[in-house]
Amino acid sequence: MAVEMRDFAPNRAIESSAHAASGILSVQIRKRFDTTEHGFELDVATELPPGITIVFGPSGAGKTTLLECIAGLLTPNNGRVAIENRIFFDRSLGVDVQVHKRKIGYVFQDLALFPHLTVQQNIEYGLRELNAALRVEKTSTILDSFRISSLRDRKPSQISGGERQRVALARSLVTDPCLLLLDEPLAALDGVTKTKIVEDLRIWNAAHCIPILYVTHSREEVLALGDRVLMLEAGKIIAQGPTREVI
Amino acid sequence: MDWQSLLLTIRLSAIVAAILFVIALPVAYWITYSRWRWKFLVEAAVGLPIVLPPTVLGFYLLIALGARSPLGHFWQSITGHTLAFTFQGLVIGSIIYSLPFAVQPFAASFAAVDSRLIAASATLGASKLRTFREIILPLSKPGLVAGIALSFAHTMGEFGVVLMVGGNIPGVTRTVSIEVYDQVQALNYSAASITALILLGISFSLLSLVYALNRRVFAVWLWK
Numbered sequence A: 001m002a003v004e005m006r007d008f009a010p011n012r013a014i015e016s017s018a019h020a021a022s023g024i025l026s027v028q029i030r031k032r033f034d035t036t037e038h039g040f041e042l043d044v045a046t047e048l049p050p051g052i053t054i055v056f057g058p059s060g061a062g063k064t065t066l067l068e069c070i071a072g073l074l075t076p077n078n079g080r081v082a083i084e085n086r087i088f089f090d091r092s093l094g095v096d097v098q099v100h101k102r103k104i105g106y107v108f109q110d111l112a113l114f115p116h117l118t119v120q121q122n123i124e125y126g127l128r129e130l131n132a133a134l135r136v137e138k139t140s141t142i143l144d145s146f147r148i149s150s151l152r153d154r155k156p157s158q159i160s161g162g163e164r165q166r167v168a169l170a171r172s173l174v175t176d177p178c179l180l181l182l183d184e185p186l187a188a189l190d191g192v193t194k195t196k197i198v199e200d201l202r203i204w205n206a207a208h209c210i211p212i213l214y215v216t217h218s219r220e221e222v223l224a225l226g227d228r229v230l231m232l233e234a235g236k237i238i239a240q241g242p243t244r245e246v247i
Numbered sequence B: 001m002d003w004q005s006l007l008l009t010i011r012l013s014a015i016v017a018a019i020l021f022v023i024a025l026p027v028a029y030w031i032t033y034s035r036w037r038w039k040f041l042v043e044a045a046v047g048l049p050i051v052l053p054p055t056v057l058g059f060y061l062l063i064a065l066g067a068r069s070p071l072g073h074f075w076q077s078i079t080g081h082t083l084a085f086t087f088q089g090l091v092i093g094s095i096i097y098s099l100p101f102a103v104q105p106f107a108a109s110f111a112a113v114d115s116r117l118i119a120a121s122a123t124l125g126a127s128k129l130r131t132f133r134e135i136i137l138p139l140s141k142p143g144l145v146a147g148i149a150l151s152f153a154h155t156m157g158e159f160g161v162v163l164m165v166g167g168n169i170p171g172v173t174r175t176v177s178i179e180v181y182d183q184v185q186a187l188n189y190s191a192a193s194i195t196a197l198i199l200l201g202i203s204f205s206l207l208s209l210v211y212a213l214n215r216r217v218f219a220v221w222l223w224k
Helices: A063-071 A119-127 A132-145 A161-173 A191-208 A219-225 B003-033 B039-051 B054-065 B070-079 B087-111 B115-123 B128-139 B141-157 B160-166 B176-185 B189-213 B216-223
Strands: A025-033 A040-048 A051-056 A078-083 A086-090 A104-107 A179-183 A211-216 A228-233 A236-242
Touching (some): A025 A063, A040 A063, A040 A236, A051 A063, A051 A219, A104 A161, A119 A132, A119 A161, A132 A161, A161 A191, A211 A219, B003 B141, B003 B176, B087 B141, B087 B160, B141 B176, B141 B189
16 A cells, blocks of 8 residues: 655644653563464664664564563563663663553554543543643644544544544654554555554654654555664564665 | 341342452452462362352351351450351351352453553553553443342352351341242242242343343443
């Protein structure tokens, strides 16, 4: 499915919520699974600067495992995950920060919107530590930015696939994460919808400048979306660098 | 029809269902999410009342509640009487007897909650307690209602444990099922049939509720 990139004017609403830029993501992890017949080992060491990095590779390459290890949903057997001096995981130091304290945004492949909550409640879910006024303000801003204000009182089952995608992205971004992990978030969308959502994401990141890991197995998405590519195969990095050079 | 025994049975069932709701929630949560390798032993212990003859369970409870046991001794030092053959003793016995009927539907409904929703909640900064309260519990409503209804209905119909632990004291431990037994023993079949019919009606209504909750449409309706 083709993904077009178009020129666009920066969205002031998204820019207005910008905060201090994040640093370089440093990942050195080893995670072994012995459940399959021959076992599987993810062995990755890389440093990723702010901006969109595409994690590319065939099914079973370890893309989702990499994201889950970074987010803390899986515990690596060895290694270290950190952004600048903020350590999330370090086996040698005995550091393993709990998932809910990492402040890492994660958009799942199936989006994982809470079915019993409305769009607004889904987006507000990650803002519990803020006072009510600030929570309402941030929610309204992101709803406007992603053009989903009219959906605020609907449940996820009452909106379209593209709208659900926007809600999932908005729900992660509204928390001002220091790192964003996207696991094939646009796989089920048509080209036009995909392009619009990518534009929103690029505008947001132009203002926030955090590392974004975008998992895909689509070569077209790699060429259209990423500044950098990390190619995985059988749990190992086989190439990494600027998109045009690697692809 | 002895309305006193019916009211006592309903009171006993309501108290047991309410206490079980509080006790079974953390037990079911632990059973669902614990990765302890010996967890199956706890699961088997919780499920024992399903397969154990009520008289056997009642016998052990009678011993456990008696004046020579630590619990019975402690209770006697506070109240001046033992737990056996009292309403409180009946409540404790019924809680243990009906525990699996609350824990298992609760655990099944927790396990049915998509693990991605739980992961999403964590990545959005929610602690395990908040995730349980705001995601797992609301999405488990049909299972929770089923567990409460089943534990209520099971307590209403219990006989062996009640007879062993509570005896047959009118107004204190004499439940509807024991009344039916007494009426049959006295060859008072017409009174027994009325009492049995009432118990049948209540139990059927509660089970209908449980099965209705398992229907998708009704489950969705509950969320709204």
